[in-house]
Every structure is written in structure tokens, then in C-alpha cells.
Amino acid sequence: MHVAYPVVLAAMLFSIGVYGVLARRNAILVLMSVELMLNAVNLNLVVFDVWLADRLGSGQVLTLFVIVIAAAEVGLGLAIVLQVFRNRATIAIDAMTELNERDEEKL
Amino acid sequence: MTILEVVLRLVLVVAAFLILPLLVGQMEHKAMAHMQARLGPMHAGGFHGWAQLIADGVKFVQKEHVVPTEADRRVFSLAPAVALLPYMIVLVVIPVGPGLVAVNLDIGLFFVLAVMSVSVLGSVMAGWSSGNKYSLLGGLRSAAQLMAYELPLVLAASSVAMAAGTLSLSGIVEAWSPWWLLWQAPALLIFFVAGLAELARPPFDMPVADSEIVLGPYTEYTGLRFALFLLAEYAGIVVLCALTAVLFLGGWRGPFASDDLGPVWFLAKVFVLAFVVIWLRVSNPRLRADQLQKLAWQVLVPLSLAQLALTGVVKVVAS
């Protein structure tokens, strides 16, 4: 299998993730989009590792770390989002405006 | 591998997947009945009701399929398949004899654990999509149970992987020797118990506790889809017992003639374990939610960590 196929797939996955991050206004969905992006990265890494026949398996090693990082991010992210939900009863990102720049402070 | 061979392997796997759960189910009917001093099915098929489950199946296929108006129709319909298929996939990598395995994966153990946990998703989907309070509660309980017991399950499995030095299931069986029964006994227990919990089998059947939440995630299911869930449960038992046998009890290996009688030994172990599963159901009361979590986090996890340590030390000292 040519290396381009999975790499293009990864790029598409990543783009979908980016789109999700930009278009979604729900914190959880943004988080899921990020997961998509990370999985695109994993796919890339593994494919490159195999393609390069890396003696050190660097790509695979990094993949393992990315998996763990992703899990930790999800864990923390859900906790924080839950906390917001408890305090505000919403997880819409646009609704989180209490800390925004006051008008007189804007440029 | 020729096409023929591929087809043969697929047919064998599908056959095993369809027949073994039925056998376990029938065994449950009868064993449970006798333990409770009754007879169980006696009529279907004539001899001791051997065709009872087939009859059940035929009945299920003919029953009306009801999707509640409140339900999320698509997820609701998909859930049984999600619950069922992973077990079939798992079967494909389980070795039943020396070289007798549909697909021999290097990371078989990893694969098995990963795929198995997908199955719980079926329950969660069912619980979520039914639009029923009982279902929702049951689905959440399933999820929580998976969370709690997945960790000891994985740790116990990795203890075996350490001992064998491989993640290949065939490799583990080959590396197995009888004294593991002693040395890996805690892991065996942990694995088996955690597996039962993941399957939501009694006494870990909080998610489907009929006295509290009717039938949990499956409350709204009828007809064939309900049957698929039932099938999934029994397939789960088969897979769990098969895995336990492979990982801890030497798989196809027996006191004699392992090479020739491999599958026989293997199946014998599976059914003995399946009997234990049934036995536990009959003889134990259901655990409460808090007891469930406590057992997982305060007993099984520390125990599995200790087992890992033991395995590591023994292994290094031995080498």
C-alpha cells in the first residue's frame, strides 16, 4: 500500500477535526473534534513509522504517548466541562462570556 | 492461504459463534434447574428439552418488533449488533489447538481486550436510545461497571503477558506450564471476576437488576433484537471462558496428548468454566452498586498490582 493513502486519510481526518473545532459551539463536541485530530496524528505516526522502517520505532512510541495524552486530556476536559455545567448549566462555548474583555477595555 | 481456506476458517468461526452459546445456554437452563431442585425445559425436541433454545429462536424471529416512540430509532436498532459482533470477532483469534486458530495475531491479547470492551457500548447505546428511565439507569450502570472492572481485567491479562513474554495468544499457551496455576492464581481470579462483571452476569448484574429497573438497557427490546442481546450474553460467556482457559489454564494443553486432543481439552475447560459461571449465578446474591465499585477499586485493582509485582519479580529472578 502506498504511503500516500493513509497520509491523505490522516490529513482529511485532521481537517474534519479542525472544522469541528472551529464550527462546534459545544465544549464536548470540540473535545471530540480534538480527539479526531489526535487520531489523525496517530495514523500519520504509525504509517510513517512503518514506511520508514524506523529501527527505533519512534513513531510508534510517540503514538503510545499521544494515546495517553489524549486520554488524560479527555479526563480533565470532561471534569472541567462538568464543573462548568454545574456552575452555569450550559456547555456552549459562546455562552462563556463572563471573563470576556469589557467593552471599554477593548482595543 | 487459499480462498477455500479463508472460507473454511470463516465458516468454522461463525459456526462456533452460533453453536457454543446455545450449548452454554442450554446448560444453564438445565444446570440451574437442577440446582434449584426442578427440571427445567423437558419437552422441546423430546430428549430433556434439547431443542428449547432453537424453539425460542424461532419464536423470537416471529415476534413483533416494537420501537417506542420516545426512542432514538437508529441507535436503538443498531445497539444489538454492536453488542453481539465483537464477541464473534474475538473468537477469530482464540487458538483451540496447536496451530488451530483462524487468525494468529502477534498482539492477540491486546486485540481481544480492545474488541471485547466495545461490546459494552451496545448496552450503553441501548440504554441511552430507549428513552426509558430504567434503560438509561441500566446503561449508565453498565458503563460504570465497565470502567471499574476494565482496569483489573487489563492488569491481570498483562500479568500473563509478562509471564509469557508475548502478547500472542498461541504464544501464551505454549509458554504456559502447570505451576502457573499456583503463581497466576490471583490473576486468574481477578480476570474471571472482572470478566463476569463486564458481562453483567450475576452476581454482578446491577445493570439489568430486574427487581429495580426491570431489565435495564434491554427493557424496551422485543423480538429478534432482544434475542440478539441474549445471544451476546452467552457469546460473552463463551469468550470469557475461552480467554480464561487460554490465558490461565493452558488452553489446548492437557495432562496427555495435548497435540492430538488439543481442541477437546480446550472445549472441556471452556465448559467447566461456563459451568462455574452458571454456578455463581445460582449461588450468589446480587452485589449493590457500592459493593461493586468497592470490590473493583479496593480489592481487585490493588490485588492485580500486587500480582504484577509478583510476576515481575519471579520472572526476573527465574531468568
Next chain:
Amino acid sequence: MQGYFGAYGLIALLLVVGAVFVAVALSANRLLRPARPTPQKLLTYECGVDPVGGGWAQSYVRYYVFTFLYVVFAVDAVFLFPWATVFAAPGFGLATLIEMFVFLGFLAVGILYAWRKGVLSWA
């Protein structure tokens, strides 16, 4: 059907077979079963009484703490498995074992902490 992709190809094939099996079964079901829905029949089941409130009623999720614990701990298995297969191989030895014990020690401390904080007991 050889090699890396071959093995997974077979698995994929099996998945297809499984899906077909389910589909066939459900189609058979569709042909054989009656279909006479009534509003009463399609009502959410609540032990025979009319449903109270919505089925999606909010319920307090007590389990999320465990979810976090799971996410944190189970994923660590990612490191455990590769290690488990090689730690006893020649050239690794005691140091490798101790390193993993340190790792497991961290996990154990996590559990200990959760336990001391009362997370593990049902409130």
C-alpha cells in the same frame, strides 16, 4: 491473505460476515413478524403505568469520578503491554523491572489518594 494486512483483512471479512448474518436475521424477522403498532404499544414501558416525565430525565451521574479513574489508569496499560513482553528478555533485567514498579507505584499512590479522599466509597 498474508502478512500484516492479511490477518486484519480476514478479521474485516469476518466483520462483514457478522453484519450480513445480523442483516439476514433481521430481514427474516421482518418477513415473518407481524406489524401492528398501536400508540399504547409504542409507549415507553414503565411497569404498566403511564410514563411520568420524560425518558431522558436527568439523573445524577455518580460514576464520572470512576470514569476519570478509569481513563487515567486503564490507558496506562498502553505502557504496560509493550514492557510486559520484553522486560524479562536478556539485556533488560532488574533495572527495567524496578522502573516499571516505580510506574506501578505511581498508580498505586493514585488509588491510595482516591481512597483517602473518599472517592471510592459510595456517598
Next chain:
Amino acid sequence: MPAVQDIDYLAIAPPLILALAAILVLVAETFLPRVDALAIGGIVLAGGAEIALTAGGRTRGTFCVDGSCSFVVDDFTLLFQSVMLIAGVIVVLMAQVEIRDTRLPAGEFYFLILGALSGALTLAAGRDLVTLLVSLEVVSLPLFALVALRRYDGRSSEAGVKMFLVSVVSTAVMLFGISLVYGATGTLFLDRIGAVLATPSPLESVAGVGVVLVLVGFGFKVSAVPFHFWAPDTYQGSPVAVAAFLSVVSKAAGFAGLALVLSIAFAPFADVWGPLVAVLAAVSMTVGNLVALRQKTVIRLLAWSSIAQAGYMLAPLGAAGGGAPLGELVAATIGYVAIYALMNIGVFAVISFVGWVGRHGGGMLDDYRGLARTNPLVAVALAFFLACLAGLPPGLAGLFAKIVVFQGTILGGYGWLAVIMAVNTVIGLFYYLAWASRLFAARPETVQFGQVKRPVGVAIGVAALGTVLISVLPQVVLGVSIGG
């Protein structure tokens, strides 16, 4: 190849000690009434290891494969680690009072701070992308929790979510960049990437995209415009000590990583990232300063000013596109980061003394009127720190920092950037001075500052001492380049 890598335990001692201290604090907190001393002890012990390493005087590498090491302790590492440890001590000191006043869970707080600090130390020593990435996450993850630590304050959680989302997205982007770089070069060791990129290859464009994505990822971490928007909100919503940590340690860590990656791995691509960084720098300092001008609350002012300061720090790196010797440019950035860390943590130490006024950590600017009358020493210290941030005598530390940056920028032939910097320096002066002048204004009757609590006093003292030292002997931190 031996199966097991040798480990130089002294080299990894500082982060290791911190990690162990973090665990110890977490466990001890459930048994002991107070763990402040444990946390400080951990940092001091790590500092001791740092001194031992410095005294050793040679570059130590560990976790090496075929001559490339993942973890290297050289002058650069030691400088960053020392600065981070000092900042860490100050954060812990100033946090003590805040923890008590706002009822934060002490054990978790110290655990998370020490954990993040340990990650920051590792980052400065990391010489491969895996180590860098993982340690960057070890810095970031505890910070999400810390920012959202005031559980029942909606703004705290909001700050947490904002930072979290931005940060995870930036990590994902950076990772994608890393994966592309890996694909193009076949290695994750920085030095080898540099070597591979130096030779022409058909995959150059892939690597180029990767480089830019990695840069974008770091842009978020160091809160450079246009990746900055999370910073002010996050600073405002989080505990003051955490904001201090974010603005100092976390930012320093980001810059350490950026400097390492750009100067070792991506050096051959300086013409790609150089102009980009230059533009980031120019925009960051301009936007940061202009918005800071309009701020009324100190915490937001500091947030915007730290965005602007990030611009100054980026400037010399931006000049790398001009073909100047990279080592000197990186040294300029490093020097600025180190000096900035000290003076900025000082400001935070002082504002933690003012505490939570009117739902703002550190209060409004006008709350500082007349501080000089009631707490002259604190006021003088704050004025000094502000002068340093402004880069104006008597704040010589800041001036020298600015000068090395100017010098680097001009050396790289980026005169326009230097001019923008000069203009920005003046804008910056304005708001720093506006704040400082309030300290000496007449005091409104209503204001009561009260006594400086001992830990906060010590924190301010340590920061002031360090800044004065650097004002007189800036060569301690200037001229340190990577691998030097």
C-alpha cells in the same frame, strides 16, 4: 545496541525530585495538617541538585541512542531549570496565603504545581520531540486543573475551559506538525532532524508544513498574537498564584521548547519560520501593549503585558531569517525569558498580597493608590519590578534584557522590527508607569492593605533580590545559548 539505556540519575535528579515530592505531598496531605513545608522542601532539594549539576560543570546527556541524547543538561538547561525553580518557590510561597484565604485544597494545589514544575524542568532538558511533547503536556495538564481549582466559582471553570480547549487544540496542531516532520526526516531527535533537514530532499515541503504547524502550536503555548485570546480570561479566572505560574513558568517552558526546536531541529529552515516568527513578534507586542493600555484590572493588564512581552522574546528568533548566527539570537531570547520570569513573578508576588478585591485577583489598578504610604517596601518593590518590565532604569534587568533583544534583532538585519519594538517599549512604559505612579499617589480613606503575610513577604523578597542581582550582574543569564 544495549537493550537498556544508561541513566545518569544526577542529570535527571531535579525533575525526578519534584515528581516524587509531588506524590509525597499528595499522599501526606491526607495525613498531615499542612504540607507547605514539604512542597518548598521539594523545590529546594531540586535546587540543591541543580547546584550540584552546575558545580559539576560539564554537559551531561542521558537516554542516548547512537550519540543522540533525549535528555541533556547543559548551560541552557541549568539556566532555565534554575529560573523555573526560583519562580516555583515564589509561587508556592505566595500561594500559601491564597490557599488559606480562598479555601483551595492545599494537597492538590501543591501536587499539581510541583507536577507542572517537574514537567517544565524536563522540557528544558528534552532534546527529542517525544520528551518535549510529553513534558509540555505535563506542564499543561495540571494547569487546567489548577485554573479551574476554585470549584464553586463559575469564572474559574470558565477560565479552565477556555484554556483547556485552546491548549488541546494547539497540542493537536503541534502534534500533526511533529508527525509530518517525523515523516519527512525519519527521526524525532532534534539534532538528527536538524542534520536531515540540512540536506535537500523531495520531502522539504512536507517538513516545511510540519515546521509551521509546530510553530503554531508553540504560538498558543507562549500566547503570541493571534493565538493569545485565552490568556487574559484565563489569568483573570484563575487563582493569582496560578496566573503567576502560567505567566512565568509555563511561558518560560514554552519558550524553552520553542528555542530548542527552532535552533536545533529547524535551524536549516530558518528562512521559513524566521519571517513568520518576526511577524508574530511584531503583532504580539503591538496588540498586547495597545490592549494593555486600556486595562483597569491588574491581572488583565499583566496578561496583556505578558502577551506583549512574548512578542519581545520572539523578536530575536524572528530575526533568524536574516541569516544571523542563530546561537546569539537564541541567547538573546533565552536571556530575556529568564529575566522576564524573575521580574514578572515579582509583580505577581506583590499583587497576591493585595489578594482578591472585587472579584478580581489582584484588584483594580486604582486599588493600588497610596500603597507607598502604608507599605513602602512593598510599593518600592513593585515599582522596581514594573520599571524592570518597562525596561527603564532603575529597572536595569529589564533594560539589559531589552538591549540584548534589540541587539539580536538588529544583528539579524530586522531594523523594522527593532523600530516597532522601540515604539512598543514606549507604549509599555506608559501603562507600567501609570500603575507605578498610582502607588505613590494619595491614599483614598477607604483602602486598607493590612500587613504583609510572612510567606508573601519572603516571596517578594526573593523575587526582588533576584531581580536586583540580575540588574547588576546580568551576565549570569545573558549569553547562554543552547549547547553552550
Next chain:
Amino acid sequence: MSVLPVLFFAIPLIGCIAVLAVPERIAVVLGIVITAVTFVLTVVAAMSFSYVGGGMHLVTDLSWIPPIGLRFHLGIDGVSVPLVILTALLCLLGMIYVARREAGLERPRAFVSLLLLTEVGMLGTFISLDLLLFFVFFEVVLIPMYALIAGWGGAGRVRAARQFILYTLLGSGVLLVGLLVIYGNTSTLDMVELAARDGAGMSRAVQIIAFVLVAGGLAVKVPMWPLHTWLPDAHSEAPTVGSVLLAGVLLKMGTYGLIRIALPTLPEGALAVAPFLGALGVIGIVYAALACLAQRNLKRLIAFSSVGHMGFVLLGISTLTAAGVNAALLANIAHGLITGLLFFLVGGMAERFGSTDMDKIGGGTLTLAPRLGVLLIIAAVASFGLPGLAGFWGEMLAMLAAFNPAESLDRGLYLAYMVIAGIGAVLTAAYFLVMLRKVAQGTVAAWRRDGGIMDVTRSEMVAWVPLVVLVLVVGIWPGLVLGPTAETVSAYLSGGG
């Protein structure tokens, strides 16, 4: 290696801190002691060496910060000596002035401390021989001066102080960039070294850029038209001593910088930019004169007159001849003495009349308070350059130099400058005479006829008389200043260093 120059600013620096530790009432006394000691030291230093042949004396040269090439390099020569003494003197007199009981100084401790800090910066600027060190001292002046204006100034002090600091800081930023351009191209910050190189190592383009930046930065401080707009506000709102120091010393820091850094280090740049510098200088002269004619406020009038005087200094510098630079230095000193005196006097009048508005004060000061009136007349005529007083020589020589500028410059252009400057000088005389007519002579305003106006007190005399004397002395014997400078400057401009 000499400790003397270090003491110049070390003593005020120590004093600045020490003052904070003593009780309020003896703070001013301590301030007088410290400034007096400093003054004596500067005089001793000035007399301790010979000026023949130029060159640096009392040099201290230590390595400070190797990574940025910063050296702790101090020294004085003929160019800096007059300014050093002027600075120390004005600080001493200012301190004496605020020590008067009737000055009624608020928060004297802080005031004295800030004043001493200003002195540190000013003296340091004049004796630094390292670009960065120069810059540091140059900047050190700003903060205390800002605080003096903002803390003790008049009604519009906040705005004035802010304007002052913003303008000068902007200038400093540009200056710093200019200095760094020099450093970036020559890799040294040492002024002596740079002067000796005479621009070697820098292309013409670089020199021009650097010169524009350095001169532009310094021009704010000078102040050069059109960068002068901060000055009238700052001067008129500052407390008296602040105005004295601002006009007497701070402005000189700009011209000193031009002479010390820009000319010797960047000869080619100077050559290219000098005509513009001269042009702006003469525009400043005429503009200031016209502006002064329109002023009704004494302080603003004097402030604008400073712009004009500094225009002469710029003109002198822009000729790039020894004569011109000497003229500039002399005009510097003269302006420092005269304008210092003028601000003292106006400050005194403000105390008495409660205003500096000429119409409000009304005429007849000479009748009411003869000594005050006489001093005012002396200062004013000195300022517009009456021969025989200090102001005459500097402006006269500057115009003369313009008559004969450096060879590579366009003589015709400079002749035009000279003519315009001459017109400016006449206008200057005009506005000062108008001022004297309005304030000093004439009939006493009705509202003041009964209320006695106190004449100059003894303590005021102590503060003012030295300046009057020096105005006369320099006017009669300009060689006092020109002697030290001439030798040095000629050595300088020949490129020998």
C-alpha cells in the same frame, strides 16, 4: 583608574537613599550637604588636570557585562567639565532654594531624595564613556523628574508630567535603537574607541540611519523644533527647582549627547544630516521667538525661549566646525546659568504674586521690589544676548560659525541660516524687552499697591547670586568655558579622538 568620577554620582546616590532614613526636617539640610560635597568634588576634579591637548582624564574603566559588551567606563574631559560643574552647582543652588523656610516644601524627604536621584542621572550622563551606560544614566533622570513634576507641580501637572515622560521616553526608545545600530555594526559600546575609529566600519548608509536615530532621540530632549511641544507644559507646571534643572541641565543632555556621540562616532552621517539639523535649529529660533511674543505666562515664555536658545546650540553643532561646537558648548552653559536664574526668579515671583501671568502680575516690580526687578532685568538681557553677559558669546559664535561652516557643507545654505538666526536674535530681544516692560517697569498695578511685596530674601540671594555672578563672569571672560572645551573639541573633530 580614578574613583573621583565614581564619587560624582555615588555620593548623591548614597545621599538619595540616606535621606529616606532621616527625619523630614533635616532631609533638606542633608541634601545641601551632599550636593555641596558633590559640587566641591567636581570643582576639584576640574582643576586637577590640564586641558591642553584634550583627551580623557580621571578615567575609570571596568568590565561590567561582557555578553553585551557593557563596560563601566567613566571619565571627563574639556567638553564635559563645564556641564558637570554646572549640574552640581544648579543642584546645590536648587537645594538651597528649597531649604528656605518660606518655601513650605511638602514631603521634603521624598523631594530631596528625588532631586538627588536626578543629580545622579545628570552627572552620570556627562561622565559616561560607554554608550549603554550613557543611556542608563540618561534614563535615570526621567523617573525622578516625572515624579517631581507629578508630585510637586502646578495645576496641570499630571498631564504635563505624562507628556514629558511620553515624549522623552519615545525619544529614548529611538535613541536606544540608534545606539544599538552603532553597536551592531562596530561591536563596541566604548565612546572613546568609537570616536577614535571615526566612523570606520560603518557604511555611509548605516551612519546616516544611526545618526538620524541618535539625533532624533536626543532631539526630543534638546528640544528641537518640532519635537519641543512637551517642554512648555513641563516647564510651566514643574516646581521651581524642577524647572531650573529641566532647563539648566536636562536640555543639555541632548546637545551633549549630539556632541559626544553623534558627531565623532558618525562623521559621515553627521555630514549628511547636519544641514537638516541646522535648518530645524533656525526654524526653532524664529518659531520660539514668535511664540514668545504671544505668551502671557512668564514660565511658558521662558520655556519657549529655551527652544530658541537651543536652536542656536543646534546651529552651532550643525556647522561641524570646532568653532561651532565650542559655541554650542558655551551657549549651553550660558543658557543653563541664565535660564536657571530666570526660572528661579519666576518661581520667586509666583510665590509672591500667586501667578505667573504677566497681565495679572502687572508692572512696577522694579518699584515694589527693586532687587527682584534688577535681577530680572539682568537675567533677561543676558538671555537675549547683550554683549558682556554670558548669553552673548554662545549665540554670537554660533552665528559666526555658520558663516564659515565645515568645508563639505553648503556655505550658501549656512549663510541663510545665519541671517535667519540673526532675525531670530532680534525677535528674542524684542520679546524679552516686552516682557520687562510689562512686568518690571511701568506703574504698579492697583490691586497690589497697598499690600507690600517682599523683596528678595537673604536665603534667595544665596541661591541666586552665584548664578548672577557666573553670568557676568562668563560674559566677560568666556575663556573660562572655552578654554577647556576648545582644546578638546579640536582634538575631537580632527578624528583623532
